[in-house]
Amino acid sequence: MNNEVRGHLIRLFESNIRLDGRKFTDYRPVKVEVNATNTAEGSARVIIGKTDVIAGVKMEIMEPYPDTPDEGSIMVGAELLPLSSPEFELGPPGQKAIELARVVDRGIRESKCIDFKKLCITEGEKAWTIVIDICTINDAGNLLDASSLAAIAALRNTTFPEYKDDKIDYKKKTSKKLELKDIPLSVTVIKIGDKFLVDPDSEEEKAIDARLTVASLSDGTLCAMQKGGDYPLTSEDIAKMVDIGIEKGKELRKLVK
Amino acid sequence: MPYKERLNKRKFDETRKIEAKVGVIPNADGSAYFKIGNTWAYAAVYGPRNLHPKFMQDPSKGILRCNYNMMPFSSSGERVRPGGSRRSKEISLVTEKALLPVLDLREYPNSVVDVFIELPQTEAGSRCAGICAASMALADSGLAMKDLVCAVSVGRVDDKLLVDLDYSEEDYKDGPVADIPIAVMPNNDKITLLQMDGLISKDELKKVLEMGKKACKDIYEIQKRALKDKYRKEAQNE
Numbered sequence: 001m002n003n004e005v006r007g008h009l010i011r012l013f014e015s016n017i018r019l020d021g022r023k024f025t026d027y028r029p030v031k032v033e034v035n036a037t038n039t040a041e042g043s044a045r046v047i048i049g050k051t052d053v054i055a056g057v058k059m060e061i062m063e064p065y066p067d068t069p070d071e072g073s074i075m076v077g078a079e080l081l082p083l084s085s086p087e088f089e090l091g092p093p094g095q096k097a098i099e100l101a102r103v104v105d106r107g108i109r110e111s112k113c114i115d116f117k118k119l120c121i122t123e124g125e126k127a128w129t130i131v132i133d134i135c136t137i138n139d140a141g142n143l144l145d146a147s148s149l150a151a152i153a154a155l156r157n158t159t160f161p162e163y164k165d166d167k168i169d170y171k172k173k174t175s176k177k178l179e180l181k182d183i184p185l186s187v188t189v190i191k192i193g194d195k196f197l198v199d200p201d202s203e204e205e206k207a208i209d210a211r212l213t214v215a216s217l218s219d220g221t222l223c224a225m226q227k228g229g230d231y232p233l234t235s236e237d238i239a240k241m242v243d244i245g246i247e248k249g250k251e252l253r254k255l256v257k
Numbered sequence: 258m259p260y261k262e263r264l265n266k267r268k269f270d271e272t273r274k275i276e277a278k279v280g281v282i283p284n285a286d287g288s289a290y291f292k293i294g295n296t297w298a299y300a301a302v303y304g305p306r307n308l309h310p311k312f313m314q315d316p317s318k319g320i321l322r323c324n325y326n327m328m329p330f331s332s333s334g335e336r337v338r339p340g341g342s343r344r345s346k347e348i349s350l351v352t353e354k355a356l357l358p359v360l361d362l363r364e365y366p367n368s369v370v371d372v373f374i375e376l377p378q379t380e381a382g383s384r385c386a387g388i389c390a391a392s393m394a395l396a397d398s399g400l401a402m403k404d405l406v407c408a409v410s411v412g413r414v415d416d417k418l419l420v421d422l423d424y425s426e427e428d429y430k431d432g433p434v435a436d437i438p439i440a441v442m443p444n445n446d447k448i449t450l451l452q453m454d455g456l457i458s459k460d461e462l463k464k465v466l467e468m469g470k471k472a473c474k475d476i477y478e479i480q481k482r483a484l485k486d487k488y489r490k491e492a493q494n495e
Binding site for chain 2: 036037038039040043050052054056057058060077079081082083084085086090092093131133135137138139140170171
Protein backbone atom coordinates (compact mmCIF):
# COMPACT_ATOMS: atom_id res chain seq x y z
CA MET A 1 0.00 0.00 0.00
CA ASN A 2 1.41 3.33 -0.78
CA ASN A 3 1.63 5.65 2.18
CA GLU A 4 0.02 8.53 0.33
CA VAL A 5 -3.28 6.68 0.10
CA ARG A 6 -3.06 5.50 3.70
CA GLY A 7 -2.27 9.06 4.87
CA HIS A 8 -5.22 10.33 2.86
CA LEU A 9 -7.57 7.76 4.42
CA ILE A 10 -6.40 8.66 7.93
CA ARG A 11 -6.89 12.39 7.34
CA LEU A 12 -10.35 11.65 5.97
CA PHE A 13 -11.21 9.50 9.00
CA GLU A 14 -10.47 12.49 11.28
CA SER A 15 -13.67 14.03 9.95
CA ASN A 16 -15.51 10.74 10.62
CA ILE A 17 -16.05 9.87 7.01
CA ARG A 18 -14.88 7.13 4.67
CA LEU A 19 -13.84 7.36 1.04
CA ASP A 20 -17.28 6.29 -0.17
CA GLY A 21 -19.16 8.39 2.42
CA ARG A 22 -20.04 5.55 4.78
CA LYS A 23 -19.86 5.71 8.57
CA PHE A 24 -17.24 3.51 10.27
CA THR A 25 -19.68 0.79 11.27
CA ASP A 26 -21.77 0.79 8.09
CA TYR A 27 -21.72 -2.10 5.68
CA ARG A 28 -22.16 -1.48 1.98
CA PRO A 29 -25.56 -2.77 0.77
CA VAL A 30 -25.68 -6.53 1.52
CA LYS A 31 -27.72 -8.93 -0.60
CA VAL A 32 -28.20 -12.63 0.14
CA GLU A 33 -29.70 -14.83 -2.59
CA VAL A 34 -30.31 -18.45 -1.67
CA ASN A 35 -30.45 -21.25 -4.24
CA ALA A 36 -27.86 -19.56 -6.39
CA THR A 37 -27.01 -22.77 -8.24
CA ASN A 38 -29.28 -25.77 -8.52
CA THR A 39 -26.53 -28.39 -8.96
CA ALA A 40 -25.47 -27.96 -5.31
CA GLU A 41 -27.38 -29.47 -2.38
CA GLY A 42 -27.48 -25.97 -0.94
CA SER A 43 -26.15 -22.65 -2.15
CA ALA A 44 -26.16 -18.92 -1.67
CA ARG A 45 -24.75 -15.89 -3.34
CA VAL A 46 -23.74 -12.86 -1.30
CA ILE A 47 -23.19 -9.44 -2.79
CA ILE A 48 -21.69 -6.74 -0.56
CA GLY A 49 -21.25 -3.56 -2.57
CA LYS A 50 -19.28 -4.81 -5.57
CA THR A 51 -17.96 -7.90 -3.80
CA ASP A 52 -19.68 -11.00 -5.13
CA VAL A 53 -19.23 -14.60 -3.92
CA ILE A 54 -21.07 -17.91 -4.34
CA ALA A 55 -21.01 -20.70 -1.76
CA GLY A 56 -22.18 -24.17 -2.72
CA VAL A 57 -22.67 -27.28 -0.59
CA LYS A 58 -22.08 -30.81 -1.86
CA MET A 59 -22.77 -33.80 0.39
CA GLU A 60 -20.46 -36.80 0.34
CA ILE A 61 -20.24 -40.02 2.27
CA MET A 62 -16.91 -40.83 3.84
CA GLU A 63 -15.42 -43.01 6.52
CA PRO A 64 -15.48 -41.14 9.86
CA TYR A 65 -12.16 -40.09 11.39
CA PRO A 66 -10.79 -42.78 13.73
CA ASP A 67 -10.98 -40.46 16.79
CA THR A 68 -14.67 -39.64 16.16
CA PRO A 69 -16.11 -42.86 14.68
CA ASP A 70 -19.72 -41.79 15.28
CA GLU A 71 -19.50 -38.34 13.69
CA GLY A 72 -19.72 -36.80 10.25
CA SER A 73 -17.78 -33.67 9.40
CA ILE A 74 -17.54 -30.50 7.36
CA MET A 75 -14.92 -29.35 4.91
CA VAL A 76 -14.52 -25.81 3.58
CA GLY A 77 -12.66 -24.84 0.43
CA ALA A 78 -12.18 -21.35 -0.97
CA GLU A 79 -11.17 -20.50 -4.51
CA LEU A 80 -9.88 -17.01 -5.17
CA LEU A 81 -10.73 -17.30 -8.85
CA PRO A 82 -8.51 -15.33 -11.25
CA LEU A 83 -11.78 -14.31 -12.91
CA SER A 84 -12.61 -12.17 -9.86
CA SER A 85 -9.53 -9.97 -9.57
CA PRO A 86 -6.42 -9.06 -11.59
CA GLU A 87 -4.40 -9.92 -8.48
CA PHE A 88 -5.48 -13.58 -8.29
CA GLU A 89 -3.59 -16.17 -10.27
CA LEU A 90 -4.28 -19.68 -11.48
CA GLY A 91 -2.92 -22.51 -9.43
CA PRO A 92 -3.35 -24.20 -6.08
CA PRO A 93 -4.80 -22.09 -3.23
CA GLY A 94 -2.27 -19.73 -1.67
CA GLN A 95 -2.04 -18.45 1.91
CA LYS A 96 -4.89 -15.98 1.49
CA ALA A 97 -7.34 -18.56 0.12
CA ILE A 98 -6.41 -21.09 2.77
CA GLU A 99 -6.79 -18.61 5.62
CA LEU A 100 -10.17 -17.58 4.20
CA ALA A 101 -11.37 -21.19 4.04
CA ARG A 102 -10.12 -22.00 7.53
CA VAL A 103 -11.66 -18.91 9.13
CA VAL A 104 -15.03 -19.74 7.53
CA ASP A 105 -14.62 -23.37 8.62
CA ARG A 106 -13.92 -22.53 12.27
CA GLY A 107 -16.74 -19.99 12.46
CA ILE A 108 -19.17 -22.79 11.58
CA ARG A 109 -17.50 -25.80 13.19
CA GLU A 110 -16.82 -24.21 16.59
CA SER A 111 -20.31 -22.75 16.87
CA LYS A 112 -21.53 -26.37 17.22
CA CYS A 113 -24.52 -25.39 15.11
CA ILE A 114 -24.23 -28.71 13.26
CA ASP A 115 -24.70 -31.91 15.26
CA PHE A 116 -21.98 -34.07 13.74
CA LYS A 117 -23.38 -37.16 15.45
CA LYS A 118 -26.57 -36.84 13.41
CA LEU A 119 -24.48 -37.07 10.24
CA CYS A 120 -23.31 -40.57 11.11
CA ILE A 121 -24.83 -43.40 9.04
CA THR A 122 -22.91 -46.47 10.28
CA GLU A 123 -20.51 -46.02 13.17
CA GLY A 124 -16.88 -46.37 12.11
CA GLU A 125 -17.87 -46.88 8.48
CA LYS A 126 -20.03 -44.22 6.93
CA ALA A 127 -20.95 -40.65 7.70
CA TRP A 128 -22.00 -37.59 5.74
CA THR A 129 -19.34 -34.99 5.01
CA ILE A 130 -20.64 -31.56 4.19
CA VAL A 131 -18.35 -29.92 1.68
CA ILE A 132 -18.73 -26.16 1.38
CA ASP A 133 -16.95 -24.49 -1.51
CA ILE A 134 -16.64 -20.75 -1.83
CA CYS A 135 -15.96 -19.18 -5.22
CA THR A 136 -15.30 -15.49 -5.73
CA ILE A 137 -16.94 -13.73 -8.65
CA ASN A 138 -15.66 -10.22 -7.88
CA ASP A 139 -13.34 -9.13 -5.07
CA ALA A 140 -14.00 -5.54 -4.00
CA GLY A 141 -12.93 -6.10 -0.38
CA ASN A 142 -14.16 -8.02 2.67
CA LEU A 143 -14.21 -11.52 1.20
CA LEU A 144 -14.03 -12.86 4.77
CA ASP A 145 -17.47 -11.63 5.82
CA ALA A 146 -19.05 -12.22 2.42
CA SER A 147 -17.79 -15.82 2.38
CA SER A 148 -18.88 -16.60 5.95
CA LEU A 149 -22.32 -15.19 5.27
CA ALA A 150 -22.63 -17.11 1.99
CA ALA A 151 -21.51 -20.33 3.68
CA ILE A 152 -24.06 -20.16 6.50
CA ALA A 153 -26.85 -19.11 4.13
CA ALA A 154 -25.97 -22.05 1.85
CA LEU A 155 -26.04 -24.47 4.81
CA ARG A 156 -29.47 -23.22 5.84
CA ASN A 157 -30.62 -23.94 2.31
CA THR A 158 -29.15 -27.47 2.19
CA THR A 159 -31.20 -30.63 1.70
CA PHE A 160 -29.90 -34.20 1.70
CA PRO A 161 -29.73 -36.07 -1.62
CA GLU A 162 -31.30 -39.51 -1.76
CA TYR A 163 -29.16 -42.26 -0.25
CA LYS A 164 -30.17 -45.81 -1.15
CA ASP A 165 -28.33 -49.12 -1.45
CA ASP A 166 -25.02 -47.58 -0.39
CA LYS A 167 -25.22 -44.97 -3.13
CA ILE A 168 -26.02 -41.28 -3.31
CA ASP A 169 -28.39 -40.24 -6.07
CA TYR A 170 -27.54 -36.57 -6.48
CA LYS A 171 -30.31 -36.08 -9.04
CA LYS A 172 -32.93 -36.87 -6.38
CA LYS A 173 -33.13 -34.32 -3.63
CA THR A 174 -35.06 -35.31 -0.52
CA SER A 175 -37.09 -32.92 1.62
CA LYS A 176 -34.79 -33.60 4.58
CA LYS A 177 -33.08 -30.37 5.54
CA LEU A 178 -29.74 -30.01 7.23
CA GLU A 179 -30.48 -29.01 10.82
CA LEU A 180 -28.75 -25.94 12.21
CA LYS A 181 -29.04 -25.13 15.89
CA ASP A 182 -27.84 -21.55 15.57
CA ILE A 183 -26.69 -19.07 12.96
CA PRO A 184 -23.06 -18.19 13.63
CA LEU A 185 -21.95 -15.04 11.84
CA SER A 186 -18.54 -13.56 11.25
CA VAL A 187 -17.79 -9.87 11.24
CA THR A 188 -14.33 -8.58 10.47
CA VAL A 189 -13.42 -5.36 12.26
CA ILE A 190 -10.39 -3.53 10.94
CA LYS A 191 -8.14 -0.96 12.56
CA ILE A 192 -6.57 1.87 10.57
CA GLY A 193 -4.72 4.46 12.69
CA ASP A 194 -6.89 4.73 15.80
CA LYS A 195 -10.19 4.05 14.05
CA PHE A 196 -12.23 0.84 13.90
CA LEU A 197 -14.19 0.04 10.75
CA VAL A 198 -16.27 -2.78 9.33
CA ASP A 199 -16.62 -3.99 5.74
CA PRO A 200 -13.45 -2.53 4.20
CA ASP A 201 -13.41 -1.94 0.45
CA SER A 202 -10.30 -2.83 -1.55
CA GLU A 203 -8.54 0.49 -0.80
CA GLU A 204 -9.16 0.30 2.94
CA GLU A 205 -8.17 -3.35 3.00
CA LYS A 206 -4.72 -2.45 1.70
CA ALA A 207 -4.28 0.21 4.41
CA ILE A 208 -5.18 -1.85 7.48
CA ASP A 209 -2.96 -2.00 10.55
CA ALA A 210 -4.80 -4.96 12.04
CA ARG A 211 -8.04 -6.90 11.62
CA LEU A 212 -10.06 -9.13 13.88
CA THR A 213 -12.68 -11.53 12.58
CA VAL A 214 -15.27 -12.18 15.28
CA ALA A 215 -17.70 -15.08 14.89
CA SER A 216 -20.63 -15.04 17.30
CA LEU A 217 -23.90 -16.85 18.02
CA SER A 218 -27.35 -15.28 18.26
CA ASP A 219 -27.02 -14.86 22.04
CA GLY A 220 -23.74 -12.99 21.63
CA THR A 221 -21.43 -15.85 22.64
CA LEU A 222 -18.17 -15.80 20.72
CA CYS A 223 -17.33 -18.96 18.82
CA ALA A 224 -14.20 -18.19 16.80
CA MET A 225 -11.75 -15.37 16.18
CA GLN A 226 -8.83 -14.59 13.92
CA LYS A 227 -6.46 -11.67 14.14
CA GLY A 228 -4.72 -10.52 11.00
CA GLY A 229 -2.62 -7.60 9.85
CA ASP A 230 0.94 -6.52 10.64
CA TYR A 231 0.32 -4.49 13.80
CA PRO A 232 -0.55 -5.57 17.37
CA LEU A 233 -3.78 -4.85 19.24
CA THR A 234 -4.27 -3.85 22.90
CA SER A 235 -6.86 -5.52 25.14
CA GLU A 236 -8.93 -2.34 24.90
CA ASP A 237 -8.80 -2.53 21.10
CA ILE A 238 -9.96 -6.13 21.21
CA ALA A 239 -12.85 -5.34 23.58
CA LYS A 240 -14.06 -2.60 21.25
CA MET A 241 -13.70 -4.76 18.16
CA VAL A 242 -15.57 -7.67 19.76
CA ASP A 243 -18.44 -5.34 20.70
CA ILE A 244 -18.71 -4.09 17.15
CA GLY A 245 -18.45 -7.66 15.82
CA ILE A 246 -21.32 -8.97 17.95
CA GLU A 247 -23.49 -5.94 17.21
CA LYS A 248 -23.01 -6.11 13.44
CA GLY A 249 -23.40 -9.91 13.55
CA LYS A 250 -26.93 -9.40 14.86
CA GLU A 251 -27.75 -7.16 11.91
CA LEU A 252 -26.36 -9.59 9.36
CA ARG A 253 -28.23 -12.50 10.99
CA LYS A 254 -31.53 -10.88 10.01
CA LEU A 255 -30.56 -11.35 6.36
CA VAL A 256 -30.30 -15.15 6.64
CA LYS A 257 -33.50 -15.67 8.57
CA MET B 258 -38.46 -46.93 -28.72
CA PRO B 259 -37.67 -44.53 -31.58
CA TYR B 260 -36.96 -40.90 -30.71
CA LYS B 261 -40.13 -39.29 -32.08
CA GLU B 262 -40.27 -36.14 -30.02
CA ARG B 263 -37.78 -34.64 -27.63
CA LEU B 264 -38.23 -35.61 -24.00
CA ASN B 265 -37.93 -31.94 -23.10
CA LYS B 266 -40.71 -31.03 -25.59
CA ARG B 267 -38.42 -28.79 -27.62
CA LYS B 268 -38.55 -28.71 -31.43
CA PHE B 269 -35.59 -30.50 -33.01
CA ASP B 270 -33.95 -27.24 -34.05
CA GLU B 271 -34.81 -25.38 -30.85
CA THR B 272 -32.26 -24.45 -28.18
CA ARG B 273 -32.98 -24.29 -24.48
CA LYS B 274 -33.87 -20.87 -23.03
CA ILE B 275 -30.95 -18.47 -23.33
CA GLU B 276 -30.10 -15.47 -21.16
CA ALA B 277 -27.01 -13.31 -21.64
CA LYS B 278 -25.62 -10.32 -19.80
CA VAL B 279 -22.53 -8.19 -20.27
CA GLY B 280 -20.50 -6.29 -17.65
CA VAL B 281 -21.11 -8.61 -14.69
CA ILE B 282 -17.65 -8.54 -13.08
CA PRO B 283 -16.56 -4.98 -12.19
CA ASN B 284 -12.86 -5.88 -11.70
CA ALA B 285 -12.48 -7.36 -15.18
CA ASP B 286 -11.60 -5.47 -18.37
CA GLY B 287 -14.51 -7.25 -20.00
CA SER B 288 -17.05 -9.74 -18.68
CA ALA B 289 -20.29 -11.54 -19.43
CA TYR B 290 -22.40 -14.50 -18.48
CA PHE B 291 -24.30 -16.82 -20.80
CA LYS B 292 -27.05 -19.14 -19.55
CA ILE B 293 -28.54 -21.87 -21.69
CA GLY B 294 -31.08 -24.03 -19.85
CA ASN B 295 -29.44 -25.07 -16.60
CA THR B 296 -25.91 -24.39 -17.86
CA TRP B 297 -24.41 -21.12 -16.68
CA ALA B 298 -21.02 -19.77 -17.77
CA TYR B 299 -19.22 -16.64 -16.60
CA ALA B 300 -16.30 -15.20 -18.56
CA ALA B 301 -13.86 -12.47 -17.56
CA VAL B 302 -11.16 -10.89 -19.72
CA TYR B 303 -8.00 -9.37 -18.23
CA GLY B 304 -5.55 -7.66 -20.53
CA PRO B 305 -3.77 -7.14 -22.75
CA ARG B 306 -1.36 -7.25 -19.81
CA ASN B 307 2.24 -8.18 -19.11
CA LEU B 308 3.04 -11.80 -19.73
CA HIS B 309 5.08 -13.81 -17.25
CA PRO B 310 7.06 -16.04 -17.46
CA LYS B 311 9.04 -14.03 -19.97
CA PHE B 312 9.99 -16.96 -22.23
CA MET B 313 6.34 -17.28 -23.24
CA GLN B 314 6.30 -13.77 -24.66
CA ASP B 315 5.93 -13.37 -28.41
CA PRO B 316 7.61 -10.19 -29.74
CA SER B 317 5.47 -10.28 -32.91
CA LYS B 318 2.03 -10.39 -31.24
CA GLY B 319 0.06 -10.80 -28.05
CA ILE B 320 -1.11 -14.24 -27.04
CA LEU B 321 -4.53 -15.46 -25.94
CA ARG B 322 -4.76 -17.67 -22.87
CA CYS B 323 -8.04 -19.35 -21.91
CA ASN B 324 -8.92 -21.26 -18.81
CA TYR B 325 -12.14 -23.27 -18.47
CA ASN B 326 -13.10 -24.31 -14.95
CA MET B 327 -16.12 -25.93 -13.34
CA MET B 328 -16.85 -24.68 -9.84
CA PRO B 329 -16.71 -27.56 -7.31
CA PHE B 330 -20.50 -27.57 -6.84
CA SER B 331 -21.41 -27.10 -10.51
CA SER B 332 -22.02 -30.72 -11.44
CA SER B 333 -25.37 -32.40 -10.86
CA GLY B 334 -23.38 -35.47 -9.73
CA GLU B 335 -20.41 -35.62 -7.40
CA ARG B 336 -18.36 -32.63 -6.30
CA VAL B 337 -15.76 -31.59 -8.87
CA ARG B 338 -12.32 -31.50 -7.30
CA PRO B 339 -10.76 -28.08 -7.73
CA GLY B 340 -7.52 -27.64 -9.64
CA GLY B 341 -8.44 -28.71 -13.16
CA SER B 342 -8.60 -32.04 -14.91
CA ARG B 343 -7.47 -33.46 -18.26
CA ARG B 344 -10.95 -32.63 -19.54
CA SER B 345 -10.84 -28.98 -18.43
CA LYS B 346 -7.33 -28.55 -19.91
CA GLU B 347 -8.50 -29.82 -23.29
CA ILE B 348 -11.59 -27.62 -23.24
CA SER B 349 -9.39 -24.62 -22.38
CA LEU B 350 -7.28 -25.40 -25.44
CA VAL B 351 -10.15 -25.81 -27.92
CA THR B 352 -11.82 -22.68 -26.50
CA GLU B 353 -8.64 -20.73 -27.19
CA LYS B 354 -8.55 -22.01 -30.76
CA ALA B 355 -12.27 -21.23 -31.21
CA LEU B 356 -11.75 -17.59 -30.23
CA LEU B 357 -8.38 -16.82 -31.84
CA PRO B 358 -9.65 -16.40 -35.45
CA VAL B 359 -11.71 -13.31 -34.53
CA LEU B 360 -8.86 -11.52 -32.75
CA ASP B 361 -5.94 -9.52 -34.07
CA LEU B 362 -3.30 -9.32 -31.36
CA ARG B 363 -0.45 -7.93 -33.48
CA GLU B 364 -0.77 -4.58 -31.74
CA TYR B 365 0.12 -6.10 -28.38
CA PRO B 366 3.57 -7.70 -28.61
CA ASN B 367 4.85 -9.53 -25.52
CA SER B 368 1.41 -9.29 -23.87
CA VAL B 369 -1.29 -11.72 -22.92
CA VAL B 370 -5.07 -11.55 -23.04
CA ASP B 371 -6.41 -13.80 -20.29
CA VAL B 372 -9.89 -15.26 -20.57
CA PHE B 373 -11.23 -17.02 -17.48
CA ILE B 374 -14.38 -19.11 -17.88
CA GLU B 375 -16.10 -20.29 -14.70
CA LEU B 376 -19.23 -22.41 -14.44
CA PRO B 377 -21.41 -22.17 -11.33
CA GLN B 378 -23.93 -24.67 -12.72
CA THR B 379 -23.80 -27.13 -15.62
CA GLU B 380 -26.11 -29.45 -17.51
CA ALA B 381 -24.58 -30.26 -20.93
CA GLY B 382 -23.23 -27.76 -23.43
CA SER B 383 -20.87 -26.07 -21.00
CA ARG B 384 -17.95 -25.55 -23.40
CA CYS B 385 -20.27 -23.89 -25.90
CA ALA B 386 -21.78 -21.66 -23.21
CA GLY B 387 -18.23 -20.77 -22.12
CA ILE B 388 -17.25 -19.77 -25.66
CA CYS B 389 -20.39 -17.64 -26.08
CA ALA B 390 -19.69 -15.85 -22.78
CA ALA B 391 -16.00 -15.43 -23.62
CA SER B 392 -16.63 -13.86 -27.00
CA MET B 393 -19.01 -11.34 -25.41
CA ALA B 394 -16.48 -10.59 -22.67
CA LEU B 395 -13.77 -10.00 -25.30
CA ALA B 396 -16.05 -7.59 -27.15
CA ASP B 397 -16.87 -5.86 -23.85
CA SER B 398 -13.16 -5.43 -23.13
CA GLY B 399 -12.87 -3.27 -26.24
CA LEU B 400 -10.43 -5.43 -28.20
CA ALA B 401 -10.70 -5.14 -31.97
CA MET B 402 -12.62 -8.16 -33.26
CA LYS B 403 -13.52 -9.36 -36.75
CA ASP B 404 -16.69 -11.04 -35.51
CA LEU B 405 -18.27 -12.56 -32.44
CA VAL B 406 -18.09 -16.31 -31.88
CA CYS B 407 -21.32 -18.26 -31.29
CA ALA B 408 -21.34 -21.84 -30.14
CA VAL B 409 -23.90 -24.58 -29.68
CA SER B 410 -23.90 -28.35 -29.68
CA VAL B 411 -25.66 -30.25 -32.44
CA GLY B 412 -26.02 -33.96 -32.99
CA ARG B 413 -28.20 -36.92 -33.63
CA VAL B 414 -30.28 -39.04 -31.34
CA ASP B 415 -31.49 -42.22 -33.00
CA ASP B 416 -32.50 -41.12 -36.52
CA LYS B 417 -33.25 -37.51 -35.56
CA LEU B 418 -30.92 -34.54 -36.03
CA LEU B 419 -31.13 -31.92 -33.33
CA VAL B 420 -29.70 -28.78 -31.77
CA ASP B 421 -28.49 -28.22 -28.19
CA LEU B 422 -28.51 -31.68 -26.62
CA ASP B 423 -29.27 -31.94 -22.92
CA TYR B 424 -28.15 -34.71 -20.53
CA SER B 425 -31.08 -37.01 -21.29
CA GLU B 426 -30.23 -36.83 -24.98
CA GLU B 427 -26.49 -37.31 -24.53
CA ASP B 428 -27.36 -40.36 -22.44
CA TYR B 429 -30.00 -41.80 -24.79
CA LYS B 430 -29.66 -45.57 -24.68
CA ASP B 431 -32.13 -46.87 -27.29
CA GLY B 432 -30.22 -45.81 -30.38
CA PRO B 433 -27.02 -44.21 -31.64
CA VAL B 434 -26.10 -40.73 -30.41
CA ALA B 435 -23.64 -38.18 -31.78
CA ASP B 436 -22.70 -35.05 -29.84
CA ILE B 437 -21.02 -32.31 -31.89
CA PRO B 438 -20.12 -29.03 -30.21
CA ILE B 439 -19.44 -26.33 -32.81
CA ALA B 440 -18.51 -22.66 -32.78
CA VAL B 441 -19.26 -20.35 -35.69
CA MET B 442 -18.19 -16.90 -36.87
CA PRO B 443 -21.71 -15.79 -37.85
CA ASN B 444 -20.70 -13.21 -40.45
CA ASN B 445 -18.77 -15.56 -42.72
CA ASP B 446 -20.21 -18.90 -41.59
CA LYS B 447 -16.75 -20.30 -40.79
CA ILE B 448 -16.42 -22.91 -38.10
CA THR B 449 -13.83 -22.40 -35.33
CA LEU B 450 -14.66 -25.32 -33.03
CA LEU B 451 -15.62 -28.79 -34.07
CA GLN B 452 -15.53 -31.87 -31.90
CA MET B 453 -17.55 -35.02 -32.12
CA ASP B 454 -18.35 -38.06 -30.05
CA GLY B 455 -20.52 -40.78 -31.54
CA LEU B 456 -21.66 -42.10 -34.87
CA ILE B 457 -23.08 -40.12 -37.79
CA SER B 458 -23.10 -40.34 -41.59
CA LYS B 459 -21.44 -37.80 -43.89
CA ASP B 460 -24.81 -36.51 -45.15
CA GLU B 461 -26.26 -36.19 -41.68
CA LEU B 462 -23.19 -34.27 -40.55
CA LYS B 463 -23.62 -31.83 -43.41
CA LYS B 464 -27.27 -31.29 -42.55
CA VAL B 465 -26.75 -30.95 -38.84
CA LEU B 466 -23.96 -28.40 -39.29
CA GLU B 467 -26.39 -26.22 -41.23
CA MET B 468 -28.91 -26.55 -38.37
CA GLY B 469 -26.15 -25.50 -35.97
CA LYS B 470 -25.21 -22.47 -38.05
CA LYS B 471 -28.82 -21.37 -38.03
CA ALA B 472 -29.06 -21.70 -34.25
CA CYS B 473 -25.81 -19.73 -33.96
CA LYS B 474 -27.39 -16.86 -35.91
CA ASP B 475 -30.07 -16.64 -33.19
CA ILE B 476 -27.42 -16.80 -30.47
CA TYR B 477 -25.55 -14.01 -32.29
CA GLU B 478 -28.62 -11.76 -32.01
CA ILE B 479 -28.88 -12.49 -28.27
CA GLN B 480 -25.17 -11.71 -27.78
CA LYS B 481 -25.42 -8.44 -29.72
CA ARG B 482 -28.49 -7.40 -27.76
CA ALA B 483 -26.73 -8.08 -24.44
CA LEU B 484 -23.71 -6.01 -25.52
CA LYS B 485 -25.88 -3.13 -26.65
CA ASP B 486 -27.93 -3.32 -23.43
CA LYS B 487 -24.87 -2.68 -21.28
CA TYR B 488 -23.92 0.45 -23.17
CA ARG B 489 -27.50 1.64 -23.43
CA LYS B 490 -27.81 1.41 -19.64
CA GLU B 491 -24.51 3.22 -19.14
CA ALA B 492 -25.65 6.00 -21.46
CA GLN B 493 -28.92 6.34 -19.55
CA ASN B 494 -27.11 6.65 -16.24
CA GLU B 495 -24.96 9.52 -17.45
